[in-house]
Amino acid sequence: MSEATSELRATSPVGSVIQAANATRAGALIGYLPVGFPNLQQSIDAAVALVENGVDVLELGLPYSDPVMDGPVIQKATQSALESGFHLSDAFTAVEAIRARVDAPILLMTYYNPVLQYGIERFATDLVSAGGAGLITPDLTVDSGAEWISASERTGLDRVFLTAPTSTDERLKLAIENSRGFVYVVSTMGVTGARNDVDAAARTLVDRLRANGLETDGSSGACVGIGISTPDQVAEVLAYADGAIVGSALVRALSEDGVAGVARVARSLATGTTR
Amino acid sequence: MTTHLRDEQGPFFGEFGGRFMPESLIAALDEISAAYEEAKADPTFAAELAELHRTYTGRPSIITEAPRFGEHAGGARIILKREDLNHTGSHKINNVLGQALLARRIGKTRLIAETGAGQHGVATATAAALFGMKCVVYMGEVDTERQALNVARMRLLGAEVIPVTTGTRTLKDALNEAFRDWVANVEDTHYLLGTVAGPHPFPVMVRDFHKVIGEEAREQVLELTGALPDAVVACVGGGSNAIGIFHAFLDDPDVKLYGYEAAGDGIDTLRHAATITMGRPGVLHGSRSIMLQDSDGQTLDSHSISAGLDYPGVGPEHAWLSSIGRAEYLPITDAQAMSAFRLLCQTEGIIPAIESAHALAGAIDLGRELGPDATILVSLSGRGDKDVETAGRYFGVLDEQALVAGTREQNALDSNELIDGAVEVDELDRDLAQGMGTER
Numbered sequence A: 001m002s003e004a005t006s007e008l009r010a011t012s013p014v015g016s017v018i019q020a021a022n023a024t025r026a027g028a029l030i031g032y033l034p035v036g037f038p039n040l041q042q043s044i045d046a047a048v049a050l051v052e053n054g055v056d057v058l059e060l061g062l063p064y065s066d067p068v069m070d071g072p073v074i075q076k077a078t079q080s081a082l083e084s085g086f087h088l089s090d091a092f093t094a095v096e097a098i099r100a101r102v103d104a105p106i107l108l109m110t111y112y113n114p115v116l117q118y119g120i121e122r123f124a125t126d127l128v129s130a131g132g133a134g135l136i137t138p139d140l141t142v143d144s145g146a147e148w149i150s151a152s153e154r155t156g157l158d159r160v161f162l163t164a165p166t167s168t169d170e171r172l173k174l175a176i177e178n179s180r181g182f183v184y185v186v187s188t189m190g191v192t193g194a195r196n197d198v199d200a201a202a203r204t205l206v207d208r209l210r211a212n213g214l215e216t217d218g219s220s221g222a223c224v225g226i227g228i229s230t231p232d233q234v235a236e237v238l239a240y241a242d243g244a245i246v247g248s249a250l251v252r253a254l255s256e257d258g259v260a261g262v263a264r265v266a267r268s269l270a271t272g273t274t275r
Numbered sequence B: 001m002t003t004h005l006r007d008e009q010g011p012f013f014g015e016f017g018g019r020f021m022p023e024s025l026i027a028a029l030d031e032i033s034a035a036y037e038e039a040k041a042d043p044t045f046a047a048e049l050a051e052l053h054r055t056y057t058g059r060p061s062i063i064t065e066a067p068r069f070g071e072h073a074g075g076a077r078i079i080l081k082r083e084d085l086n087h088t089g090s091h092k093i094n095n096v097l098g099q100a101l102l103a104r105r106i107g108k109t110r111l112i113a114e115t116g117a118g119q120h121g122v123a124t125a126t127a128a129a130l131f132g133m134k135c136v137v138y139m140g141e142v143d144t145e146r147q148a149l150n151v152a153r154m155r156l157l158g159a160e161v162i163p164v165t166t167g168t169r170t171l172k173d174a175l176n177e178a179f180r181d182w183v184a185n186v187e188d189t190h191y192l193l194g195t196v197a198g199p200h201p202f203p204v205m206v207r208d209f210h211k212v213i214g215e216e217a218r219e220q221v222l223e224l225t226g227a228l229p230d231a232v233v234a235c236v237g238g239g240s241n242a243i244g245i246f247h248a249f250l251d252d253p254d255v256k257l258y259g260y261e262a263a264g265d266g267i268d269t270l271r272h273a274a275t276i277t278m279g280r281p282g283v284l285h286g287s288r289s290i291m292l293q294d295s296d297g298q299t300l301d302s303h304s305i306s307a308g309l310d311y312p313g314v315g316p317e318h319a320w321l322s323s324i325g326r327a328e329y330l331p332i333t334d335a336q337a338m339s340a341f342r343l344l345c346q347t348e349g350i351i352p353a354i355e356s357a358h359a360l361a362g363a364i365d366l367g368r369e370l371g372p373d374a375t376i377l378v379s380l381s382g383r384g385d386k387d388v389e390t391a392g393r394y395f396g397v398l399d400e401q402a403l404v405a406g407t408r409e410q411n412a413l414d415s416n417e418l419i420d421g422a423v424e425v426d427e428l429d430r431d432l433a434q435g436m437g438t439e440r
């Protein structure tokens, strides 16, 4: 690895926030919301409310017509955002507006084709200008992601790759070596959505990641997502992982009770991060 | 000069193909790739599949000359490859039996599938029944209505049909839903993808299971005419019947290859499914190919009277064959397809699937262009039983009252005959009733 790369790694904004959260509390809380739901302004307000109520890192989902990793709650929200006219450029508007109001790093969670069509290099450049921290890529793995990896090397953007209970050790190593910010631990074999129990598979996977060299060193860490919806589950996950990612529960709160509702749920989830 | 276009094994065909999929599914894709490589090297696998095709599918499928139809195609010699005569009524069974055997080899006990026209779903339900496996078929709600008969067929075969109500409620959304099911159930489930799209190894594997179409037809045409055909034509949805019949001819440079895409109301409208004609490169359903999309990379709705061609993507090998100029892809409107549909019915006594009617319409244009000396091999990918209602309504020859009465009678019959079938029959009744109310 080159000098320049390791320097970039050391200064990952997402990684340092996660490291700090682990130093002072049980770990980091990462909150997901789609851009443009229920409309652009309220999605911005809701994201700001998340940070004001204890969320450490924002994960903003870009609505996409064919979201194969998403369950019914997020599908419904993103489909509604698309129907009310979401455009890719809204993502940069949202990042800029949120960054102007609160100081939390923002990752965009996006399927690959919109980025590809926008132009990978152009997307990276515009994301940097807007103040974004990087990308989470649910349908782009390291072995298919050479172009994105090189764009993020150029710009210093974080890149979060996913790992699953079915990933081989070899693939875990690939994800660890190439992720920056954190490694996404898919807790269960399934799509996004609240579940009563966070799968035991999540703990096993985090253990396997650590055995394969993952450290909480400010450049990466293990953050568990999919199925987490309560403060107890956040606490349970943070007992072994560096961060807990909550999506559907926040989206549901936003659609049912608006910005005030999502703020309330975030505040409650954040109680799970205390030690 | 001989080329070696037949040798392509993926994951990429030129710049097209690959694997753009959630990490959760990579292990399953690797497992299938490895199992498929192993099966390819194992003569007992090929023998088992060939025997099934001989005794169950009804292979080889025959070829039929269509001289009365040919009179309307510039007098060209039209030869039909009769995949419509296969068990279950289309080419889809070729791929299904291959993948079902493979699924059994790797110990999977549950098959899931997406389906548009319902032909792939019927074939998968059939294989599941044959092998004693569970079967769930995802089908866009719009398609369950316009292909209600195939929904009933799948249920009679013991499969569960799940209408997909997300997105555009057609084939592309059925694929999304099947992928979601697969992510959650990958341990015991094989996703039996029904066309040459999707992530590696599907485009290569599905092609290999269908290439028997062209291999048989090449021999059959040579024997009949003493020469190779001047052109081979097929309809293109995802592209499985087309690649199946094209593949044997890829390295015969004098044989022209034409794929006909569904142009719906016309490519100058927004209502079509002419992917290669009107689309541009992008990633959809796990591979880089050509697709219909807006400037943000959101997939566009496609439209076609034919559920099986109503898909905004296309297999990567076709995108590649188009990009290197080996095959040409042209649009055929609903109206052209339906007129060819009726022509084949009335000149040859063969009712084609509306999908296949797109290839027939292409053959009419091409025959007129090439003239009476030309021989054109047409992939008749399926039969039109499933389309009788759509076509009957299109041409105004459907006696609606008789049909409703007939359905009632049939359902009454079924409910007496089916063991604990009360619930299913209710659903069936409802779906049929919905289908009935659908306006063209």
Ligand SMILES: Cc1ncc(COP(=O)(O)O)c(C=O)c1O
Binding pocket: B090, B091, B116, B117, B118, B119, B120, B194, B195, B196, B235, B236, B237, B238, B239, B240, B241, B242, B307, B308, B309, B353, B355, B356, B381, B382, B383
């Ligand atoms: C009879 C028939 N032909 C063609 C198709 C289109 O699929 P493909 O392009 O994969 O052959 C279908 C799909 O349902 C079909 O049922």
